[in-house]
Amino acid sequence: MKAVFGLLGHPVSHSMSPLIHNDAFQSLEIEAEYHVFDVAPQVVKQAIDGIRALGIAGCNVTVPHKVAVMDYLDEIDNEARLIGAVNTIVNDNGRLIGYNTDGRGYVESLLGCQQMLQNKRVLVIGAGGAARGIVTSLLNEGIAALAITNRTLSKAEPFKQLADLFKTEIVLLTKEEATRRLVEFDIIINTTSVGMSPNIEESPLLLETVKEHAIVSDLIYNPIETTFLKIAKNKGIQTLNGVGMFVNQAALSFEYWTGQKPNRKRMEQLVLQQLGGK
Structure with missing residues (x-):
């Protein structure tokens, strides 16, 4: 069974995160899929509960939930606590740990x-x-x-x-x-x-x-x-x-989830192609 990763945000339909993460999973032959989850602000707690209940392996967090999710995680990394926001969640055998790679x-x-x-x-x-x-x-x-x-x-x-x-x-x-x-x-x-x-x-x-x-x-x-x-x-x-930041923060999240380093240059090329740039 493939591991499931995703993005929590509102809205999220425009996100290029599935493009680069799914390509990285495929390139590294990791049995995983990345999806977007449009989560309204009033149901953030239920979404975090859903990560546990469904065994979702990890998530990115984007606006407007980076601060709100902190109340419902089991542990916050020191860097994320100092920043006051989380953009990466790792599910460690049911224990949800928040990080910030931005x-x-x-x-x-x-x-x-x-x-x-x-x-x-x-x-x-x-x-x-x-x-x-x-x-x-x-x-x-x-x-x-x-x-x-x-x-x-x-x-x-x-x-x-x-x-x-x-x-x-x-x-x-x-x-x-x-x-x-x-x-x-x-x-x-x-x-x-x-x-x-x-x-x-x-x-x-x-x-x-x-x-x-x-x-x-x-x-x-x-x-x-x-x-x-x-x-x-x-x-x-x-x-x-902002392309470099987007790619780098995604790659750092990927490393937290999998312990493997994705090809950042390839990630960047995919983003630029999607945006119609060079």
Whole structure:
């Protein structure tokens, strides 16, 4: 009997996770299948109970359930607890353990174009669930300073609690302040959905004062190149889209489930083909 894995979210019909995970199972000759489970917010507990009852081997968790599922798991990995969100569940003989691979997945993609992060000053746009994992992983890499800007600045207040833990300066900036001080930052990361299809003309921040050797990054991968990244590219700035993070976090989840490493390059090619890119 094939092991069953899946994705918990709402909505999930657009997800490319089944494409890359099922291909990886097949390539590694693992008897398993990956499905999407559209779970309404009011039945998250029942969905977690269902994982146990049906013997589902593991799941990814996406919006809006990454925080809510934590209440119903048997164990939370230290990294996921620090982040305050879970994106991976492992069923260990009926014991459900929560992990978070988002932040590490992003940092691995960032290190592909930036050899070290220890002396870098970073601006993160957004203070939602996606920002949690990324901020924690960046701080864990020993960045020099972190600034967060968000439409509602009060939502970013909890991030300041990480300053003492990681001994790193964290400041909160309004969008106006962030735009004015953009030249101070080596890496600028959009973690919001601004610019995602179908609203592809939108950009989360003006980039007039971005410095020449900065990296401008966007977690969005549909479209592959957002307006935000196009503006940066037209200024000659190095850019990084969200495909690498998506692939890396999926591969890390796959390793938790199976103990085997999938072909990340093949995963990336499948995603790009699906998106119509190169």
